[in-house]
Amino acid sequence: MSTTTVAPDTTAYTPSAETIAAVLAPGEKPRRPGPVSASLTFGWRAMLKIKHVPEQLFDVTMFPIIMTLMFTYLFGGALAGSPREYLQYLLPGIMVTSVVMITMYTGVGLNTDIEKGVFDRFRTLAVWRPAALVGMILGDVLRYVLAAVVIVGVGLVLGFRPGGGVMGVLAGIGLLVVFSFAFSWIWTWLGLILRSEKSVMGVSMLVLFPLTFLSNVFVEPLTMPGWLQAFVDVNPITHLVAAVRSVMAGAPDAGAITWVLVASAVCTAVFGALTMHRYNRK
Amino acid sequence: MAVNRTGLAVETSGLVKTFGKTRAVDGLDLAVPAGTVYGLLGPNGAGKTTAVRMLATLLRPDGGEARVFGHDLRTEADAVRTRVSLTGQYASVDEDLTGTENLILLSRLLGYRKPAARERAAQLLAAFGLTDAADRQVKKYSGGMRRRIDIAASILNTPDLLFLDEPTTGLDPRSRNQVWEIIRAVVAQGTTVLLTTQYLDEADQLAGRIAVIDEGKVIAEGTPGQLKSSIGAGTVHLRLRDAAQRPEAERILAKVLDTTVQQEADPVALTARVGGSGAAVDAAAAGSRALAELAGAGIVVDEFSLGQPSLDEVFLALTDKAARNEEKA
Ligand SMILES: Nc1ncnc2c1ncn2[C@@H]1O[C@H](COP(=O)(O)OP(=O)(O)OP(=O)(O)O)[C@@H](O)[C@H]1O
Ligand SMILES: [Mg+2]
Numbered sequence: 001m002s003t004t005t006v007a008p009d010t011t012a013y014t015p016s017a018e019t020i021a022a023v024l025a026p027g028e029k030p031r032r033p034g035p036v037s038a039s040l041t042f043g044w045r046a047m048l049k050i051k052h053v054p055e056q057l058f059d060v061t062m063f064p065i066i067m068t069l070m071f072t073y074l075f076g077g078a079l080a081g082s083p084r085e086y087l088q089y090l091l092p093g094i095m096v097t098s099v100v101m102i103t104m105y106t107g108v109g110l111n112t113d114i115e116k117g118v119f120d121r122f123r124t125l126a127v128w129r130p131a132a133l134v135g136m137i138l139g140d141v142l143r144y145v146l147a148a149v150v151i152v153g154v155g156l157v158l159g160f161r162p163g164g165g166v167m168g169v170l171a172g173i174g175l176l177v178v179f180s181f182a183f184s185w186i187w188t189w190l191g192l193i194l195r196s197e198k199s200v201m202g203v204s205m206l207v208l209f210p211l212t213f214l215s216n217v218f219v220e221p222l223t224m225p226g227w228l229q230a231f232v233d234v235n236p237i238t239h240l241v242a243a244v245r246s247v248m249a250g251a252p253d254a255g256a257i258t259w260v261l262v263a264s265a266v267c268t269a270v271f272g273a274l275t276m277h278r279y280n281r282k
Numbered sequence: 283m284a285v286n287r288t289g290l291a292v293e294t295s296g297l298v299k300t301f302g303k304t305r306a307v308d309g310l311d312l313a314v315p316a317g318t319v320y321g322l323l324g325p326n327g328a329g330k331t332t333a334v335r336m337l338a339t340l341l342r343p344d345g346g347e348a349r350v351f352g353h354d355l356r357t358e359a360d361a362v363r364t365r366v367s368l369t370g371q372y373a374s375v376d377e378d379l380t381g382t383e384n385l386i387l388l389s390r391l392l393g394y395r396k397p398a399a400r401e402r403a404a405q406l407l408a409a410f411g412l413t414d415a416a417d418r419q420v421k422k423y424s425g426g427m428r429r430r431i432d433i434a435a436s437i438l439n440t441p442d443l444l445f446l447d448e449p450t451t452g453l454d455p456r457s458r459n460q461v462w463e464i465i466r467a468v469v470a471q472g473t474t475v476l477l478t479t480q481y482l483d484e485a486d487q488l489a490g491r492i493a494v495i496d497e498g499k500v501i502a503e504g505t506p507g508q509l510k511s512s513i514g515a516g517t518v519h520l521r522l523r524d525a526a527q528r529p530e531a532e533r534i535l536a537k538v539l540d541t542t543v544q545q546e547a548d549p550v551a552l553t554a555r556v557g558g559s560g561a562a563v564d565a566a567a568a569g570s571r572a573l574a575e576l577a578g579a580g581i582v583v584d585e586f587s588l589g590q591p592s593l594d595e596v597f598l599a600l601t602d603k604a605a606r607n608e609e610k611a
Contacts, residue, residue, distance in 0.1 A: 013411030013430075015460055020467035023402075023409050024440050030393035032364075041390045045376065048387075052378050052419060117374035121435065124338050125391050126363040281342065 035128035042122075042135020050139070059105065060147040064098040068154045071218065079219060084159040091155040091162075092245040093217035096176055096237065098151060099144045100212060103180050104204035106140050107187030111200045114192065123279075130276055137184045144180045148173045164250035172248040175260055179240050182264035185271035192278040211237050236263055291316040291351060291443050291474040292337060298345035299332050299498075306332040308498030309346065314476055314491075316351075316442075319469050321489030322478040323597070329498040330478035331371055334445045337476070338368040351442060367441035369432045371448050371478075377421040381412050381431050384420060385438065392439050406434040410464070426457030433464055443474045450484060462487060482594050494600055502600050510590045516565035517595065518554045518572065521585035525549040531581050538572040550584075555591065 033041065050056060071094055076083030110133070113119065122132045152160070152169055162169050187204065194200045214228065215237040221229050232238050239259045246253035292314035299307040307329045314320040322330050335341045337350060339359045348355040350362045368374065375384045382403050389399035407416050410430040415423060420431060429449060436444055446465070450458040465488055469475050479485050485492045486506045494502040494509070502509055518539070522531055528550065535543045535554050543554040556565040569588045576583055591599075 013460060015411070015463040015467060016409070017463075017467040017470060019409040020437075020464060021471050023406050024437060024468065024471040024473065027440075029440070030395075030398070032393045033391065038391060041387065044390075045379070045387055048383055049376075049378050116377070117370045117372045118376045120335075120338075120340055120368060120370050121374045121388070122391075123340055124363055124366065124368050125388075126360055127391050131391075 032126055035131060035134075038127040038131035039134040039138060042132050043138035044135075046136055046139020047142070050142075057143065057146065060102055060143045061150050063102070064095075064147045064151045065154055067098050068094050068151055068158075072158060075218060087155060087158055087160050089245075090218065091151070091160045092172060092248050093215075093241045095148055095151045095155075095172075096241050096244055097212045097217050099147050099176055099180055100183060100237065100240075101208055102143060102147055103140070103184050104187055104201070104208060105143075106137060106184040107189075107191035107194075107200045107204060108197050109140075110136065110188050110191035111194065111197050129280065130272065133188055133275060133279065137181060137188070140184060141177055141181055144177050145173065148176060162248045162250070164248045168248045168250050171252075172244040175244055175247065175257065176240070179236075179260055179264050182267040182271075185268055185275055189271050189275040189278060192275060211235060216241050239263070289316055290314060290349075292320075292349070292476060294337075294346060294348040296346035297333070297336065297343055297348050299329075299336055299341060300344050305498055307336065307343075310495070310498065311500055312493060314474065316474050317469070317472055318490040319465065319475045319477055319488045321485035321492040322476065322495060323480070323482065323485045323492050324478070324495040325480060325601070328495045330495065331447055332498075333495070334368070334447050334476065334478055338366055338445050339363055340368070364439075365441060366443045366445065367436040367439055368445040369429075369436045369447065369449060371451070373420070373428060374432055375420055375428075375435050378419060380417050380419055381407055381423075382416045384431065384435060388435055388438050402438065406438065410434045411460075424457075426453055426460065429453060429457065429461055430464070433461070433468075437468060437473075441473060443476065444468060446475060446477045448478055448480065450479070450481070458484075482592065482597055494597060496601055502596075507590070509596050510592075512596070516556050516569075516588055517591045518552075518556055518565075518569055519585070519587045519589070520552040520554075520583055521548070522550045522552070523582035523584050527581045528552065530579065531576060534575050534579060534581070535572055538575050539568055555595065556588075 068091070071090060072083045072087050075090070076086035080086035080089060113136070119132070152173070162172075164171070186207075187200070190203055191200050194203060214231055215235050216232060217237070221232045221238070224232065239256050242253055243256035243260045246256060290313055292312055294310055294312045297307055297310040297312075298305065310329070310333055312333075322333065324330050332341065336343050336355065337348065339355065339362050343355065351365050353361040353365075355362060376387070379387070385403035385406055386396075386399045389402045390396070394402055404413075404416075407413050410433070412427060412431060412434070415427060420428060423431065433446070433449070436446075449465070450461050453461065462484075465475055465477070475488075477485070477488060489506065491503070491505055492509060493500045502512065504512070518535070520531065520535070522528055528545065532543045532545065532552060535552060539554050539556055541554055541556065543552055545551075546553055556568050565588060569586070573583065573586060
């Protein structure tokens with residue numbers, strides 16, 4: 001952290017009753033914005049924050065690159081004969097894992113953001129209530145897209161050759177982003193109910209580690225013991241990875257895709273409602 | 283300006299907010315006339331912020347009734363939100379963004395289209411003397427500039443009621459005067475201002491009426507003048523030529539005025555309150571009798587003044603009284 005220097009208030013300012021009267025003149029009050037417009041405006045706030053604090057993009061670029069390189073070379077030789085071959089299987093899964101892990105920053109970010117006075121101002125505005133949070137998540141969606149693109153880029157360099165071509169890859173990223181948007185509402189809820197940034201982090205890890213590792217990301221579940229397969233089968237990440245893998249390979253698995261879309265809708269509805277309930281009473 | 287039937291901007295009765303065992307606001311009764319500056323005066327922890335946050339729809343009341351321009355706080359929160367604005371005790375703009383970005387963001391959320399929002403932001407920055415700092419992040423602003431951008435953000439929507447929670451705490455005298463001028467200009471446009479403060483002279487300077495609150499309740503209410511006269515007829519301030527004569531002067535004053543006399547830090551100064559609470563004492567007559575006695579004893583008085591008690595004295599007297607009543611109960 002660099003110390004911020006506070007610029008001296010050099011201008012000798014004298015408030016003028018006339019100019020203040022002019023800004024308070026009861027002109028036509030504009031019509032209040034609709035839900036979409038308000039959410040996009042809050043999304044713009046998230047963009048501005050990235051512009052002013054670009055370091056926050058570090059986690060969404062470096063972390064995925066390290067994950068991809070690490071697991072490709074760690075397991076590649078042993079599990080699939082060569083890293084290049086393993087990459088064909090691993091890449092969609094590692095993309096899902098990285099992005100889903102990044103979603104937890106939504107909760108951490110909200111937990112610190114909400115303590116600042118600016119949220120008081122947002123909550124006294126007569127706009128669609130969820131807009132502030134939807135906008136924040138829309139900003140995070142940009143980070144998810146960036147992380148996914150970085151991983152696919154690294155994959156292509158290492159020899160990943162998706163059968164679905166450009167359309168398949170885009171569809172895979174699209175599915176992942178839809179799911180991550182929905183999943184983020186779990187973190188906003190936790191971000192509002194937990195006391196500190198640290199506890200949000202702790203709980204997130206506790207949820208994310210089993211969810212991402214006890215899945216079909218790294219190996220086919222067929223070699224796992226029965227009880228573990230049972231967990232892997234109900235794990236949403238498994239379905240998401242299956243869906244993303246299928247569209248990237250150019251052989252869409254309609255069942256898995258439907259599962260992902262329905263799960264996303266349910267997750268948004270349930271955790272969106274829980275989040276708003278907390279947000280309104282905060 | 284739209285005003286409801288009763289002409290009251292805020293009306294509460296028996297308003298309560300509890301946090302666990304703490305009764306932060308404990309049966310608050312307020313009636314704030316529209317178009318005036320109303321002061322909520324109280325020490326740390328009195329419940330000022332909690333009361334204001336309830337009235338600004340940020341906290342739900344646990345009991346009692348509250349109306350803002352006739353709209354029920356509980357059932358018509360959205361209608362209240364279109365009429366009010368809050369400048370919180372702590373920064374209520376985004377410190378990572380620049381002044382311009384903050385104001386454009388809020389203008390957009392109020393429904394201004396992009397060009398109009400940009401124009402409104404520039405207009406407000408100019409009115410608040412922040413044009414030079416427009417493209418600087420707010421976290422790099424000085425304390426006075428921060429307060430100004432906060433207030434600018436609060437009047438973007440031309441509110442009918444503006445809540446200012448301790449707007450001058452931590453400001454230097456010049457910045458404080460600027461904020462006072464801004465408040466006067468805002469109220470001159472017909473906006474009602476509900477101001478919380480710990481500074482008695484601030485309430486005295488700005489507010490038409492004051493509610494003194496302590497432990498979540500109103501312990502006194504009225505115009506600054508009424509509050510002052512409720513605790514005594516006036517205060518005598520003296521400065522002697524010779525510090526050595528002070529003990530003697532103190533004895534004489536105490537006898538003539540029949541009150542306790544305070545020695546100030548200044549070795550030649552003395553202060554005494556004339557007349558007890560409610561007692562109809564002619565302060566001027568008592569003062570001149572004291573002067574005559576001092577002269578008779580050969581004590582030279584360089585300065586003599588007789589004034590109304592300061593709000594500081596009012597406040598100490600009121601909170602003392604409240605504390606004593608509590609002990610009795
Ligand atoms: N969110 C909260 N949770 C628990 N207790 C709270 C909360 N907010 C306020 N309190 C308590 O309620 C009481 C009133 O606090 P409040 O902040 O309203 O006082 P205040 O008059 O604004 O004081 P100050 O002059 O210090 O700003 C205090 O005892 C405070 O500790
Ligand atoms: Mg306070």
